[in-house]
Amino acid sequence: MKALTGLLLLVFGHGVSSVLHSLQYFLTSSSGLPTFPEVVAVAMVDGVQIGYYDSNIQGIVLKQAWIEQFNRDHQGELEMITERALGAQQRLKANMFDLKKLFNQTGGIHIYQRMDGCELDDEDGTTDGYQQFGYDGEDYISFDLKTLTWVAPVPQAVGTKQRLEQDRAYLQYLKNFYTKQCVDWLKKYLSYGKSTLQRTERPRVSLLQRSPSSPVVCHATGFYPDRVVVFWRRDGQELHEQVDPGEVLPNHDGTFQVSVDLNLTAVPQEDWGRYECVVQLRGIEDISTPLDPALIRTNGGKTGVGGDGGGEHIGITIPIVIGFVVLLLAAAAAVVGVLLYKKRNASDKRHKPVGSDTSSEGTEGQNPAPEARPLTTVQS
Numbered sequence: 001m002k003a004l005t006g007l008l009l010l011v012f013g014h015g016v017s018s019v020l021h022s023l024q025y026f027l028t029s030s031s032g033l034p035t036f037p038e039v040v041a042v043a044m045v046d047g048v049q050i051g052y053y054d055s056n057i058q059g060i061v062l063k064q065a066w067i068e069q070f071n072r073d074h075q076g077e078l079e080m081i082t083e084r085a086l087g088a089q090q091r092l093k094a095n096m097f098d099l100k101k102l103f104n105q106t107g108g109i110h111i112y113q114r115m116d117g118c119e120l121d122d123e124d125g126t127t128d129g130y131q132q133f134g135y136d137g138e139d140y141i142s143f144d145l146k147t148l149t150w151v152a153p154v155p156q157a158v159g160t161k162q163r164l165e166q167d168r169a170y171l172q173y174l175k176n177f178y179t180k181q182c183v184d185w186l187k188k189y190l191s192y193g194k195s196t197l198q199r200t201e202r203p204r205v206s207l208l209q210r211s212p213s214s215p216v217v218c219h220a221t222g223f224y225p226d227r228v229v230v231f232w233r234r235d236g237q238e239l240h241e242q243v244d245p246g247e248v249l250p251n252h253d254g255t256f257q258v259s260v261d262l263n264l265t266a267v268p269q270e271d272w273g274r275y276e277c278v279v280q281l282r283g284i285e286d287i288s289t290p291l292d293p294a295l296i297r298t299n300g301g302k303t304g305v306g307g308d309g310g311g312e313h314i315g316i317t318i319p320i321v322i323g324f325v326v327l328l329l330a331a332a333a334a335v336v337g338v339l340l341y342k343k344r345n346a347s348d349k350r351h352k353p354v355g356s357d358t359s360s361e362g363t364e365g366q367n368p369a370p371e372a373r374p375l376t377t378v379q380s
Helices: 002-012 065-073 077-102 155-166 168-192 269-274 317-333 359-366
Strands: 020-031 039-045 048-054 059-062 110-121 127-135 138-144 149-151 204-209 216-223 229-234 243-245 256-262 275-280 287-290 296-298
Touching (some): 020 077, 039 077, 039 168, 059 065, 077 110, 110 168, 138 155, 155 168, 204 275, 256 275, 269 275
Parallel strands (some): 204 296
Antiparallel strands (some): 020 039, 048 059, 127 138, 138 149, 216 256, 243 256, 275 287
């Protein structure tokens, strides 16, 4: 939770002057889950799901009207991508088998994940890209686009790293793909999905509190895009202590929500007027909400400490719970991967899943990255 909010502050700063667009792919192979597809893949643009594939349906389901129009305008692309998805499915399953051997595992539940994509800053035009693999919720191997090297955080991946770094042509190919080809497709998608992806929706901001001794929650919801900055100020200065930033979560309608807690345990109520919650979203003026007891909603149907009891009744945990439910559903679509895989941080923890120290692993590493990516026309 804190890592994502910190990343947003680091990348955008207060004022949210630019937007970082992204094209991402999540592929997951699972073992030991008989009621779940062995392979699931999801493609997303700016955090919005555009396509879904799994090994049960063995086909691609388009998730947005504008991506359907994109494919109508690019006849034959969907059939080609479906064929490559079937090939990627077999490679993922083979790599899962090899990894289980490599880690000396014979049973149980195991998850093998690939996450990769590219990013575009709409203000200065800079681009970036990444590939990473994870196994059972831990980093397995990653590609560093800046140095064109592989990072092996576990001993089992060292052999993979050494072999992949010997193929300089393939490393250059990956660099070209993630900084140029992938970005070109991202731009096309942004053009088709402009009315949806590049809109701005103003957040609704509430102050919530479970009990007089609980933290006060600044809850912003209904905003789009998801790159929002929410923070508490005291006497005009941003607070870094007393606060607990939350993670941006999806709403059922395609907008987002986020909460930032403020601990007031040691603050007398007469000093509450020195505090305010600030919400910043590109394209709108800052929204500032003072810490006024009369504005705080509570579980008991009353305003916060000192309120007159006339506040609107609200179960303040409900919007948070709804957000987590939506997040879990989205994560299931992306195959448990978004939940189990540690989020990459702002300091270039960018990885690519390649196979294991066995023969099929080497095959995966030699295949062009686009072939393992089933949900989009970002294919060579």
